[in-house]
Amino acid sequence: MAEDKKTISMLLYRYDVPRINITYKNRKDLFRTFKKELRKHHLSIDEVAWADRDDGARSVIRNADDLFGAVANSNETRMYCRPRDGYCLFTPPNSDDEGEIESTQPAGETKRISIKLYRDNIPRITITYKDKKDLFKQFQKKIEQLSLPPGEVYWADWWEDELYLIETADDLLKGVQSNNNIMKMYYLRKADDNGLRCHSSDED
Numbered sequence: 001m002a003e004d005k006k007t008i009s010m011l012l013y014r015y016d017v018p019r020i021n022i023t024y025k026n027r028k029d030l031f032r033t034f035k036k037e038l039r040k041h042h043l044s045i046d047e048v049a050w051a052d053r054d055d056g057a058r059s060v061i062r063n064a065d066d067l068f069g070a071v072a073n074s075n076e077t078r079m080y081c082r083p084r085d086g087y088c089l090f091t092p093p094n095s096d097d098e099g100e101i102e103s104t105q106p107a108g109e110t111k112r113i114s115i116k117l118y119r120d121n122i123p124r125i126t127i128t129y130k131d132k133k134d135l136f137k138q139f140q141k142k143i144e145q146l147s148l149p150p151g152e153v154y155w156a157d158w159w160e161d162e163l164y165l166i167e168t169a170d171d172l173l174k175g176v177q178s179n180n181n182i183m184k185m186y187y188l189r190k191a192d193d194n195g196l197r198c199h200s201s202d203e204d
Contacts, residue, residue: 008135008176008183010125012146012153015163015188020115030071031064034115041117043081049120051078071113080120135176136169151189158184 020037024030035045049058050070058080061067071077125142129135143153154163155175163186166172175183 005128005130007126007128007181008179009181010127010139010183010185012123012125012185012187014119015154015186018117020117021112022115023110023112025110027064027068030113031067034067041081043117048079048081048117051080053078071115075112076114076116078116078118080118082120132169132173136172139166139172148187151187154186154188155179156184156186 018041020034022030022033022037024033038045038048045061049060050067051058053074059066059070061070070079123146125139127135127138127142129138153166155166155172155178156163157178164171164175166175166185175185
């Protein structure tokens, strides 16, 4: 008789959401600086849409007027990206780690906005497995296929709001057993690890 197999789906989020801080003088300066910053994240303007704060509706950014309209009524704007390359939204470091992006215009009256870049097409891993060893082997293979930079993967406890590091097959199995069909995970680049508080899954 064939062995019973189980299936689990995993959503892989970035732990630290990239943030772009821009000081600008006018909409032309804002648009130019915004495109420059996107290139640091290996993104083009057509891969980004802004989200309305009230209803969450997405709108494309085609020109300086579109971008200015997106940020005009708030100091912080949420945007969503659909990168063609699955690697790109996990790198480089957040722009606020490197300092604020300054206006290229002469000194004068300026404004400052902050933009958070969320990933719209969250990587989804689906694994059908027969046992703990098979589960972990397939999981490692799937992670490698995403071509992620060096880092660590944590599973999230929905009820206790805790993150648990996945280092072994037992760690992963505990996360799978604690979730129903969909498992929420977070990816943290080692370069971004500044003291994440979480419990290793082998702790009591």
